[in-house]
Amino acid sequence: MTAEKSQMRRYWLPFLSVLCFAAASPAHAYIAYISNEKGNTVSVIDTDKWAVTATIKVGQRPRGIEFTRDGKFVMVAVGDDDTIQVIDTKTQQIVDTLPSGPDPELFTQDAAGKTLYVANENDNTVTVIDIQKRTRIGSIQVGVEPEGMAISPDGKILINTSETTNMAHFIDTSKREVVASVLVDPRPRFAEFKHDGSELWVSSEIGGTVSIIDPVKHVVTGKVTFSIPGLRSEAIQAVGLGITKDDRTVFVALGPANRVAIVDGKTHEVKKYLLVGQRVWHMAFTPDEKYLLTTNGISNDVSVIDVAAQKVIKTIQVGELPWGVTISP
Amino acid sequence: MIRALIGAIGLIFMATQALATDPLEVGIGYLRHAGVKETLSLVEQPAQNNGVAGALLAIEDNNTTGKFLNQHFTLTEVRLKQGDDVAAAANKLADHDGFIILDLPTDETLKVADTLRDRGTVLLDAGSIDDRLREQDCRANVVHVAPTRTMLADALGQYLVWKQWKRWLLVVGSHDNDKLYADALRRTASRFGAKIVQERTFQDTGGARRTDSGVTLIQRQMPVFTQQAPAYDVLVAADESEVFASYLPYRTWDPRPVAGSAGLVATSWDASHDQWGATQIQNRFVKLNSRHMTALDMQAWTATRIVGEAVSRTNSGDPKTVFAFIKGKDFSVAAFKGQRLTLRDWNLQLRQPILLSDGRMVVSVSPQEGFLHQFSELDTLGIDRPETKCRLQ
Incomplete structure (x- = not known):
């Protein structure tokens, strides 16, 4: 190779890569961030290439992860460092921390993206944070080992599940007080409202069920149970949930059953089980709801589900023990 | 007259109000002996509140x-x-507590069960691993939270067999409990296809647990004791009495790992267990007690949580109602073992995964992969329904 040619190549390379990137990035490409609980990293996935494009070193034991509403930052709870780190999505650098209180795990934010509610697993507490000012503005006492967090579509009610107390606590967001507590099956891990606010779905890991709660009457009105031929019932452990915008379909991660159940949002019947990776934890839809990404803890990968076809179409290797996932708005 | 009537109505109103706000009181008793046994290792010496500290956390x-x-x-x-009368103490506790956690020797557990038989008290055995209490001497008013010897032996044996360490040199202590553990280990070996190549007995000749020049002597004794053994993969020691097993690791004549009562030990809990959310309870325990959580602490925590769980589900403190729920098919309890724990309906033994610990880390959790069961893989540990001698009455 002559010196001239080599120089020529060097000259063209950036152009080529820019062209490639542009061609491969039509409007619907999203960026997914995966927290790797053991790896102490966050994997960044381009949903168009379905490949990891960056790996960001974060604090210890990253689990709960969520985009800020404006899409500029990703917040990740690093439990063993007792803080939430803020990643700038432009530079992929940690630029700030939030005063989360001890051992933050899952968190949720209001519709405006102003207030963040954090479950402090070690402290029986929910911490309230002003996201803009990065300050702690309050705390609420809840049951033993708070975990799942959800906010009602009207923003008036915050839900926290406590794993050893086995309850979904209903918290009035204006008064910051527990107004009702509903018993569910053992070890409730995740909660999510239907988009129309008519039902609250709460998964129980050890109970292996999903309770459906009437958010007005505060009673359990239904329960989804799972049964997979050839699998003992103890291996079926409901964890993460994903509800489609039309509230018609609910995806339920079943942990060591290595499957995601597809549940009819209306009849609460299980329609199908999709085989994903090992110990499936959490999930997130792409904003166009074409795809659903699940984190598979033990197999260290992410499964991509085609939502309409109800099929797993791809598996992407990420860091060690992937736990949470969030996708750019 | 009218004023008196209004006053009376007011009083009734106040009383009902007080009733509505008074919490449901649930008393749990905890019966044990004072004092703790001496262990060979100083770091394993239990605290005075061993067990009860777990119950208090729960x-x-x-x-x-x-x-x-x-x-x-x-x-x-x-x-x-x-010299205290265990039956009298149990009767006294039963006067105000509908539930009593027991950490007692086998015979005393039986005595309490029979004493309180007609009083409706629910007993939770947190301390005894004796299979006899779940078999020929089972009682309908006792829930067993502690795992049995056969469960512990099977948990260890499954792992050794999985590891392909199938030739065992069995060393048994000279006390009754040691012999019972050896029985359980022999049963395990024949169930899972391990071979006991030779058995040796370590006679307890007395002597102090702690001496100033102990190590020098032990270093000479243990290699001699274990020499001229047939080819073996692992030395399995049955020494519940804490006489010799802890002296074996690194001192065997042949370079072999030690398991059983020292080395790799099967246990219901270990202070290093951090899977399945266990870090949370370990942290809560250390914060409260400034020490690590032991197996007995965990067994007592689980016993107390079983009562709490059933009371919260039934919204009742009545022992009969709560006990019916505990024995029912909807009952399960979460205890940081990665799956729900339920009761074996034939003898009221709590099904549970068993940890295998080397004292610093959890090496594995049994049941091991590949040990299958038609009902629950947890029933591959210990005496199963078809073999049971228990007839609950």
Whole structure:
């Protein structure tokens, strides 16, 4: 190779890569961030290439992860460092921390993206944070080992599940007080409202069920149970949930059953089980709801589900023990 | 007259109001002996509150939940002294507590069960691993939270077989409990296809647990004791009495790992267990007690949580109602073992995964992969329904 040619190549390379990137990035490409609980990293996935494009070193034991509403930052709870780190999505650098209180795990934010509610697993507490000012503005006492967090579509009610107390606590967001507590099956891990606010779905890991709660009457009105031929019932452990915008379909991660159940949002019947990776934890839809990404803890990968076809179409290797996932708005 | 009537109505109103706000009180008793046994290793020396500290943590956990349900739990601990009448103590506890956690030797557990048979008290055995209490001497008023010897032996044996360490040199202590553990290990070996290539007995000749020049002597004794053994993969020691097993690791004539009562030990809990959310309870325990959580602490925590869980589900403190729920098919309890724990309906033994610990880390958790069962893989550990001698009455 002559010196001239080599120089020529060097000259063209950036152009080529820019062209490639542009061609491969039509409007619907999203960026997914995966927290790797053991790896102490966050994997960044381009949903168009379905490949990891960056790996960001974060604090210890990253689990709960969520985009800020404006899409500029990703917040990740690093439990063993007792803080939430803020990643700038432009530079992929940690630029700030939030005063989360001890051992933050899952968190949720209001519709405006102003207030963040954090479950402090070690402290029986929910911490309230002003996201803009990065300050702690309050705390609420809840049951033993708070975990799942959800906010009602009207923003008036915050839900926290406590794993050893086995309850979904209903918290009035204006008064910051527990107004009702509903018993569910053992070890409730995740909660999510239907988009129309008519039902609250709460998964129980050890109970292996999903309770459906009437958010007005505060009673359990239904329960989804799972049964997979050839699998003992103890291996079926409901964890993460994903509800489609039309509230018609609910995806339920079943942990060591290595499957995601597809549940009819209306009849609460299980329609199908999709085989994903090992110990499936959490999930997130792409904003166009074409795809659903699940984190598979033990197999260290992410499964991509085609939502309409109800099929797993791809598996992407990420860091060690992937736990949470969030996708750019 | 009218004024008196209004006053009376007012009083009734106040009384009902008080009733509505008074929490449901649930008393749990805890019966044990004072004093703790001497261990060979100083770091394993149990604290005076071994066990009861776990129950107290569960009382806190139950009360955090109880705050939302208007239920309140209390624990009354009785430490028996030498010569105390265990039956009298149990009767006295049963006067105010519908539930009693027992950490007693086998015969005393039986005595308490029979004494309280007609009183409706629910007993939770947190301390005895004796299979006899779940088999020929099972009692309908006792729930067994502690794992059995056969469960512990099977948990260890499954791992050794999985590891392809199938040739065992079995060393048995000279006390009754040691012999019972050796029986369980022999049963395990024949169930899972291991071979005991030779058995040796380590005679307890007495002597102090701690001496100033102990190590020098032990270093000479142990290699000699284990020499000229047939080819073996692992030395399995049955020494519940803590006489010799802890002296074996690194001192065997042949370079072989040690398991059983030292080295790799099967246990219901270990201070290093951090899977399945266990870090949370370990942290809560250390914060409360400034020491690590032991297997007995965990067994007592689980016993207390079983009561708390059933009371929260039934919204009742009545032992009969709560016991019916505990024995029912909807009952399960979460205890940081990665799956729900349920009761074997034929002898009221709690099914549970068993940890295998080397004292610093959890090496594995049994049942091991590949040990299958038609009902629950947890029933591959210990005496199963078809073999049971228990007839609950």
